Amino acid sequence: MGKIGINIATGSLQKEEMIVGIDLGTTNSLVAMIHPETKQPVVLKEHDGNTLVPSVIHFGENGGISIGEDAKNYLITDPQNTIFSVKRLMGKSYSDIKDYSSFFAYKIIDDNTESLVKVRVEDKFYSPIELSSFILRELKNRAEHILKTPVTKAVITVPAYFNDAQRQATRDAGKLAGLDVLRIINEPTAASLAYGLGLDKSETKTIAVYDLGGGTFDVSILRITGGIFEVLSTNGDTYLGGDDFDIAIVDLWAKQFRLTEEELKNNGNLAQELRLLAENAKIFLSSNDQFTGKAAGEEFALSKPQFDELIRPFVERTINSCKHALDDAKLTVTEIDEVVMVGGSTRVPLVKQSVASFFKRAVHDDINPDEVVAMGAAVQADILAGNNKDFLLLDITPLSLGIETMGGLMDVLIPRNTKIPSKASRQYTTQKDGQVSVKIAVYQGERDLVKDNRKLAEFSFSGIPAMPAGLPKVEISFLINADGILVVKAKELRSGTEQSIEVKPQYGLTDAEVEQMLLDSVTYAQEDIRTRALVEAKTEAAHIIDTTENFLMKNKEMLSEKELSATKASIDSLKQLIEKGDKDQLQKGIDELNEISRPYAERLMDVAVREALKNKTI
Numbered sequence: 001m002g003k004i005g006i007n008i009a010t011g012s013l014q015k016e017e018m019i020v021g022i023d024l025g026t027t028n029s030l031v032a033m034i035h036p037e038t039k040q041p042v043v044l045k046e047h048d049g050n051t052l053v054p055s056v057i058h059f060g061e062n063g064g065i066s067i068g069e070d071a072k073n074y075l076i077t078d079p080q081n082t083i084f085s086v087k088r089l090m091g092k093s094y095s096d097i098k099d100y101s102s103f104f105a106y107k108i109i110d111d112n113t114e115s116l117v118k119v120r121v122e123d124k125f126y127s128p129i130e131l132s133s134f135i136l137r138e139l140k141n142r143a144e145h146i147l148k149t150p151v152t153k154a155v156i157t158v159p160a161y162f163n164d165a166q167r168q169a170t171r172d173a174g175k176l177a178g179l180d181v182l183r184i185i186n187e188p189t190a191a192s193l194a195y196g197l198g199l200d201k202s203e204t205k206t207i208a209v210y211d212l213g214g215g216t217f218d219v220s221i222l223r224i225t226g227g228i229f230e231v232l233s234t235n236g237d238t239y240l241g242g243d244d245f246d247i248a249i250v251d252l253w254a255k256q257f258r259l260t261e262e263e264l265k266n267n268g269n270l271a272q273e274l275r276l277l278a279e280n281a282k283i284f285l286s287s288n289d290q291f292t293g294k295a296a297g298e299e300f301a302l303s304k305p306q307f308d309e310l311i312r313p314f315v316e317r318t319i320n321s322c323k324h325a326l327d328d329a330k331l332t333v334t335e336i337d338e339v340v341m342v343g344g345s346t347r348v349p350l351v352k353q354s355v356a357s358f359f360k361r362a363v364h365d366d367i368n369p370d371e372v373v374a375m376g377a378a379v380q381a382d383i384l385a386g387n388n389k390d391f392l393l394l395d396i397t398p399l400s401l402g403i404e405t406m407g408g409l410m411d412v413l414i415p416r417n418t419k420i421p422s423k424a425s426r427q428y429t430t431q432k433d434g435q436v437s438v439k440i441a442v443y444q445g446e447r448d449l450v451k452d453n454r455k456l457a458e459f460s461f462s463g464i465p466a467m468p469a470g471l472p473k474v475e476i477s478f479l480i481n482a483d484g485i486l487v488v489k490a491k492e493l494r495s496g497t498e499q500s501i502e503v504k505p506q507y508g509l510t511d512a513e514v515e516q517m518l519l520d521s522v523t524y525a526q527e528d529i530r531t532r533a534l535v536e537a538k539t540e541a542a543h544i545i546d547t548t549e550n551f552l553m554k555n556k557e558m559l560s561e562k563e564l565s566a567t568k569a570s571i572d573s574l575k576q577l578i579e580k581g582d583k584d585q586l587q588k589g590i591d592e593l594n595e596i597s598r599p600y601a602e603r604l605m606d607v608a609v610r611e612a613l614k615n616k617t618i
C-alpha cells in the first residue's frame with residue numbers, strides 16, 4: 001500500500017514520491033519510471049509514441065530554444081546554432097577534445113586550454129552543464145506533462161568510465177534543471193538492473209555489458225556481490241558506432257555511382273539524402289536480406305552479405321575491446337555469467353552473433369536496447385523511493401573519511417566515492433613511552449589538514465598497556481553499513497583491548513556544503529601539499545630530537561665532549577627551525593642532526609652487538 005502524506009504548511013495531500021530514471025544519452029535521452037500498478041519499469045511515451053528525445057538543442061534567432069526532434073531538423077540547415085553530442089563535452093577541457101574539434105559543427109571556445117570548454121552560440125557562451133540542463137529540463141517538462149504531476153527527483157545514468165568531474169557535471173546539470181539528483185549510476189549497472197540481475201542479494205555474478213550506440217562503443221565488466229555492483233574494467237571507443245556503418249554504406253554507393261568526395265561535399269543535400277537512405281538500409285537489413293531504395297532519382301541497393309562485409313572491421317574492433325576488458329579484469333570468457341546488450345546498434349544481427357559467439361553464450365536482448373538503461377535507472381529510483389525494501393541501496397560516500405594523525409594531518413581510511421557498505425582498517429602506534437590512551441578524532445572531507453575538514457566524532461581510546469613508544473599496535477577500523485552509519489573501532493592488538501563508537505556521516509551536510517568542500521579541496525590543493533610537507537617535516541624533526549635527547553640521557557658517557565656539544569647545538573638549531581617553519585631548512589636541519597649522530601649511533605650498535613655475542617653460548 002502506498003503512503004499518503006499531508007503537507008502541514010498547506011494542508012494539502014501529498015502523493016507518494018515520484019522518482020524517475022533518466023538516461024541522458026549522447027544522441028538520445030529518455031525518462032522511465034516504475035508503473036504504479038504493474039510495478040514494472042516503463043519508458044514515458046509522447047502522444048506520437050516517441051520515447052526518445054534527441055539530445056539536440058537549437059538556439060533560434062528570437063532567443064527561443066528548441067530541444068529534441070524539432071532541434072534535430074536544424075542540424076543541417078543551421079549547424080552553427082545547433083548543439084549535439086553535449087555529453088562528449090561534460091567535464092572536459094579544451095585540451096581534452098582538441099583532436100576531435102572538427103567533429104563538432106558548432107563553436108567550442110578555447111580561451112585557456114586548462115579550463116573547461118564552453119560552447120559559443122552567437123554572442124552567448126554556454127557550459128556543457130548548462131546545455132545538458134536544457135535537455136534535462138525538457139525531459140522533466142515532458143514527464144510532468146505526461147504524468148500530470150510534478151517531477152522533482154531523479155536518478156541519472158552516466159557511462160562507467162565517467163570520472164568524478166564528469167559525474168559532478170551531470171549532477172550539477174540536474175540541479176540546474178530543477179531536479180534533485182538522488183543518485184548518479186553507471187549505465188551498465190542500470191542495464192543489468194533492468195534485466196533483474198543483481199536483485200537477488202545472495203548471488204555473485206560477473207556480467208559483461210556491451211553498449212554500441214550511434215557514435216560510441218563501450219564494454220564494461222561488472223561484478224555483483226550481495227547487491228553491490230563493482231566495475232571491474234571498462235573499454236571501448238568513444239568514436240565508433242552505428243553512424244560508422246551508415247558512412248560505410250554511403251562510401252560504397254558513392255563508389256558504385258562514381259561520385260567523388262568533392263561532388264558529395266558540394267552537394268550537401270545529396271550527401272544528407274544518402275546518409276538517411278543508408279541508415280534506412282541498415283535498419284531494414286536487421287530483419288531482411290535485401291534492400292533497395294531511391295535517392296536523387298537513382299536506385300540504390302544493398303544485400304545483407306554486402307552490409308556484413310562492410311561493417312565486419314568495426315565489429316571486430318568492438319570484440320577486441322571486449323578482449324582487453326576481460327584482460328584488464330583478469331578474467332577469461334568462461335568466467336562471464338551474463339551478457340547484456342545496450343544501444344540501438346546491437347540490433348544488427350552480425351553484432352549480436354559476434355558478441356554471443358565471443359562470450360560463448362546467449363545474450364540478453366529482450367528489452368529494447370535503446371530503453372534498457374532508462375528502465376534500469378527507474379528500477380534504482382524505485383529502490384531509493386523505498387518501494388523495494390528487500391534490495392540493498394547502492395550508495396557511495398560523498399566525502400572521504402579519516403582520522404587525525406600527528407600534526408593535525410588527515411589520514412584517509414575510506415576515500416570519497418567508495419561504494420558502501422565498506423570496510424577499511426589501518427594500524428597506528430603511540431608517540432610517547434608509557435602512553436596508555438590515544439585520542440581518535442574522525443573527520444570527513446578532502447583537505448590535507450583536519451582543521452579544514454568536518455569533525456564527525458572524537459573519543460579517547462584508553463586501556464593501552466604501558467609500553468615504550470611505537471610498540472603498541474592500535475588498529476583503527478572504519479565500517480560503513482548499508483544505511484550509511486559509520487562505526488569506528490579501535491583495538492590494541494597486543495592486549496586485545498577494544499572500543500567502538502557509531503557515527504552518522506551521511507546526514508547533516510547539505511548538498512551545497514558537500515559541493516563547497518569538494519571545491520575547496522581543489523582550490524587549496526597546492527597549498528595543502530605544501531602544508532602537509534611542512535607538517536610532516538616538523539613531526540619528523542620533533543621525533544628525531546626526542547630520540548636523540550633520550551639517547552643522550554642514557555648514553556652520555558659514550559660520547560666525546562666535542563660530539564656532545566655538536567649534538568646539543570644541532571638539536572637547538574633544529575628546535576628553532578621548527579618554530580621558523582621553512583620546510584627546506586627543516587629538512588636540512590634534520591639531515592644535519594642525523595649526520596652528527598650517525599657515527600656514535602653506529603658505535604653504540606657495535607658495542608651492543610659485541611655484548612650480545614659475548615653472552616651467547618653455543
Ligand code: AMP
Binds near residue numbers: 214283370
Ligand atoms: P543509440 O545511440 O543507442 O540510440 O543508437 C542509435 C544507433 O542505433 C543509430 O546508429 C541507429 O541507426 C542504430 N539503430 C537503431 N535501430 C536499428 C536497427 N533496427 N538496426 C540497426 N541499427 C539500428
